[in-house]
Amino acid sequence: MKILIAGAGGQLGQALRAGLTDQNIIALAHAQLDITRFDDAREAVATHRPDIVINAAAYTNVDGAEADHAGAYKLNAVAPRNLAIASYEYGAPLVHVSTDYVFDGLGSRPYHEFDQTNPLSIYGKSKLSGEQTVAAHNPRHYIVRTSWLYHTEGENFPKAMLAQTKRDEVRVVSDQHGSPTYAPHLAAAIARLIETGAYGTYHLAGNGAASRFEMTRKLYQLFGIGTVVRPAETADIPRPAPRPRYSVLTTVQEPQILLPPWEEGLAEFASNSRSSKY
Numbered sequence: 001m002k003i004l005i006a007g008a009g010g011q012l013g014q015a016l017r018a019g020l021t022d023q024n025i026i027a028l029a030h031a032q033l034d035i036t037r038f039d040d041a042r043e044a045v046a047t048h049r050p051d052i053v054i055n056a057a058a059y060t061n062v063d064g065a066e067a068d069h070a071g072a073y074k075l076n077a078v079a080p081r082n083l084a085i086a087s088y089e090y091g092a093p094l095v096h097v098s099t100d101y102v103f104d105g106l107g108s109r110p111y112h113e114f115d116q117t118n119p120l121s122i123y124g125k126s127k128l129s130g131e132q133t134v135a136a137h138n139p140r141h142y143i144v145r146t147s148w149l150y151h152t153e154g155e156n157f158p159k160a161m162l163a164q165t166k167r168d169e170v171r172v173v174s175d176q177h178g179s180p181t182y183a184p185h186l187a188a189a190i191a192r193l194i195e196t197g198a199y200g201t202y203h204l205a206g207n208g209a210a211s212r213f214e215m216t217r218k219l220y221q222l223f224g225i226g227t228v229v230r231p232a233e234t235a236d237i238p239r240p241a242p243r244p245r246y247s248v249l250t251t252v253q254e255p256q257i258l259l260p261p262w263e264e265g266l267a268e269f270a271s272n273s274r275s276s277k278y
Contacts, residue, residue: 003194004028004050004092006035006083007057011154012097015183016056020191026050030057036074041082045090052194053087054095055080058127062101063240065123072122077129084137093140093199095190100147100178100205102128105244110179110209112252113145113201121241131201140199144190147205147249148215151183152272161216162273165227174213174231179205179249182265189257196255203249206262218263222270 002024007013009029017027026048035041035057045053058076059065065072080096087094101124102117119125131143150156164170181204189204210218217229234243251258259265 001052001194002026002048002050004044004048004053006033006041006044006053006055006079010056010058011151011156011183012149012186013056014153015151015187016054016190019184019187035079035082038082038085041079042086042089045083045086045092049090050092052093052095053083054097054190054194055083056097058097059123062121062123062243065121065126066240069122069126072126073129076123076126077133080130081133081137084134084141088138088140093142093194094134094138095142095144095194096130096134098131098143098145099124099127100145100247100249101244102131102145103244103247105176105246107246110248110250111203112250113203114252120244123241124244142190142193142199143201144186144193145201145203145205145249146181146186147179147247149181149183149186150269152269153183157212157215158219158266158269161219162223162225165220165223165225167227169228169230170216171230171232171237172213172216173234173237174211175234175245176243177209177211177246177248179208179247180210180215180262180265181206181259182262182269184268185259185265189259192257198255200253202253202257203251204257204259205249206259206265208262209248210262215262215266218266219270222267
């Protein structure tokens with residue numbers, strides 16, 4: 001199978017490249033393909049004629065999006081629309097990766113694929129617009145929602161917390177809960193999904209739930225770090241963008257593709273990071 005990956009330089013893109021070694025991969029980072037330009041997206045699909053397109057590109061600066069509406073919508077909504085049109089024209093399905101932030105977090109149980117969306121932030125709203133435009137322009141689509149994605153590559157929450165370990169203690173919010181997802185686990189799940197031909201919306205995230213506080217405490221334990229982790233309320237650490245308080249993901253979709261527990265992902269992250277400065 002020939003697979004074109006847009007956004008191949010990001011943490012998910014790199015995980016996909018590493019995990020799809022048995023496929024014919026055309027991996028294009030932003031410098032090679034600007035999918036916010038319609039003509040560029042169409043030309044890439046026309047040139048390579050992939051069997052499937054995966055959009056791993058996204059504007060992920062949640063706080064930055066509050067002041068950069070145009071930038072967030074350009075990459076999170078316009079770019080997926082461009083890929084959806086181009087892939088449909090040349091008969092290729094499209095995988096588009098979205099987020100738990102399309103939900104408001106006011107529920108008390110994990111969100112499944114058919115729950116009502118209601119994003120709070122510009123980031124979440126732009127990602128929901130991306131989902132909608134993909135569905136509108138290419139019926140052969142897989143919309144994949146994930147949660148709290150991280151990898152040994154790129155910028156993410158665990159790496160940000162590891163950068164704080166020279167301090168005696170850190171305060172981390174304990175009233176935000178999600179499903180931490182290790183990028184290689186997500187890549188493996190996407191590889192399974194695209195073999196099914198069962199188009200639709202899927203929740204693919206680390207199995208289980210954790211708060212930011214619990215995730216950090218577990219991370220420090222894995223690294224043997226003595227920095228004390230203190231719980232804090234969201235209101236105590238204000239940020240420009242509102243976050244959903246409870247955006248744990250589950251799946252009722254068929255076929256059900258389950259990722260390993262989030263603790264396993266964090267343990268693999270720690271094991272694969274030991275050769276770094278941490």
